[in-house]
Amino acid sequence: MIPVLIPSLPETDAIVPYLRRIDETRIYSNYGPLxxxxxxxxxxxVSERAQGAPVAATITGNGTSAIELALRYRIAGRRGGLCLMPGYTFIATAHAAVNVGLEPFFADVDPETLSLTPAIAERALSLAEGEVAxxxxxxxxxxxxxxxxxxxxEAAHGIPVVFDAAAAALNLTRVGAQPVCVSLHATKALGIGEGGAILTTDVDLVAQTTAMTGFGFSASSRVSEVRGGxxxxxxxxxAVGLAAFDSLEARIRQLREASGAYHENFERIGVRMQPGFAAEWLTMTVNALFEPAAAEAVTAAFDAAGIQWRRWYGTGCQAHPAFSTCRHDGLARTASVAAGAIGVPFFPAISREQINEVCVCVERALAAR
Ligand SMILES: Cc1ncc(COP(=O)(O)O)c(C=O)c1O
Incomplete structure (x- = not known):
């Protein structure tokens, strides 16, 4: 069996020197030295890789709460209103909006990039009845x-934008004032177990959202200045995060190598991947993109061959019972995008042989149709 993902975080020996520092200081939380x-x-x-001013960060307990706090800051405490977002995303995006009092309004995505575009968002704005906050x-x-x-x-419509860049911590080539939220979950390329961050050049946003992470207290006071938790x-x-940074260059080399192997193989057999993948950006959730019927044939072949696969974003947020009453723009292309995007086995230590096995299986399944 080839698993679809094997999460890997720094091993114990790499973390121990940092744990010893905790033993020495006896500081266990509350923005301690680590x-x-x-x-x-x-x-x-991030600042080294991204264009623009130096990037500042608010660290959060997970990626979902990074999105929540960034939204909370950007809507300035108001309650109610719609939160426009792609229907094709991990369900955390929708939960984050609801948790700050907004109602998701799901929009379609571009079938080439799998993303919401400004043009799709503008059309959705004209269809959304109610204010988009x-x-x-x-x-x-x-x-x-x-x-x-x-x-x-944002400049044209006056509507605040927040980026859910959960899986993009390694890929940020530009960060501006609009908050970029990343996840540091164990399944991410830069993982610490559970964690998240809001990245931005807006120092007030970082000051306020950092206060929100600790009961609204600002740096040295115990007076709650803003609402948070x-x-x-x-x-x-x-400690895990620092150890992850110590070995990050080696991990990036591994990811680059495995991504390149997939890209090369899939290009040879005419299977589409996300634009720029491998050459320009890396991820732990690697997808091959098919027409829905071809995806059915490929996943049946994977099942028969003991190759695990996953539709990482399922069939879209609107398909979840918890969000099925949310309104949307018709989601014309979301169903086929979701049906066709198949997560293939990928993890830092995946071997060339395993990648070849996956690609041969895809090639045969497509040839047999
Ligand atoms: C698109 C997207 N948004 C948000 C999240 C939530 O991040 P976390 O699991 O760290 O809360 C994820 C996690 O996989 C994600 O893929």
Missing amino acids: SREFTTRLCGF AVVVVSPYGAPIDIPAWEAF NYRISEYAA
Whole structure:
């Protein structure tokens, strides 16, 4: 059997030196030294790769709460209104909107990039009955987002934009004032177990959302200045994060190699992947993109061959009972996009032989149709 994903975080020996520092300081949480150092390393890593001013970060307990807090800041405490978002996303995006009092309005995605585009969003705005308080733009599986286009959208419509770039921590080539939310979950390319971050050049956004992560207290006071909760990470999570940074270059090389092998094989047999994948960006959730009927044939062949696969975003948010009453723009292309995007086995230690086995299985399944 070839598993679809084997999460891998730093091993115990790599974390121990950081755990010893916790033993020495006896600081276990509350923005301790490891958490501050992790924040600095994350900001340095992203700032080095992204155009624009230095990036600042608010670290959160997970990616979902990063989206919640970024939305909460950007809608400035108002309740009610719609949150426009793609229907084709992981369900966390919809939960985050509901948790700050917004009602999801699902929009279609572009079948080439699997993303919401400003043009699709503009059409959805004209169909949404009711005020759209915010737009959440999702980076599908970590693909880069056209941030300048969304800055122009926000300037034109006056609607705040938040990016759900959960899987894109390694791929941020531009970060502006609009908040970019990433997940540091164990299944992500940069994982710490559970964690998340809001990345932005807006220092007020970071100050306010950081306060929200700790009961609304600002740096040294115990006075609650803004409404929030407890969304912090512990020093133990930061220890894993620091160890993850220590081995990140080696991990990126592994991911690049395996991604390149998939890209090469699939290109040879004419199977589409997300634009720029492998050459320009990396992810842990690698998808092959088919027409729905071809996807059926391929997944049947995978099942027969003991190759695990997954539709990582399912068939779209509107298909979940918890969100089935949410309105949408008709989602004309979402069903076929969702049916055709098949997550293939991928993990840092996947071998060339395993990748070849997957690709040969796809080739045979397509040839047999
Ligand atoms: C698109 C998207 N948004 C949000 C999340 C939520 O992140 P977390 O699991 O860290 O809360 C995920 C997690 O996989 C995701 O894929």
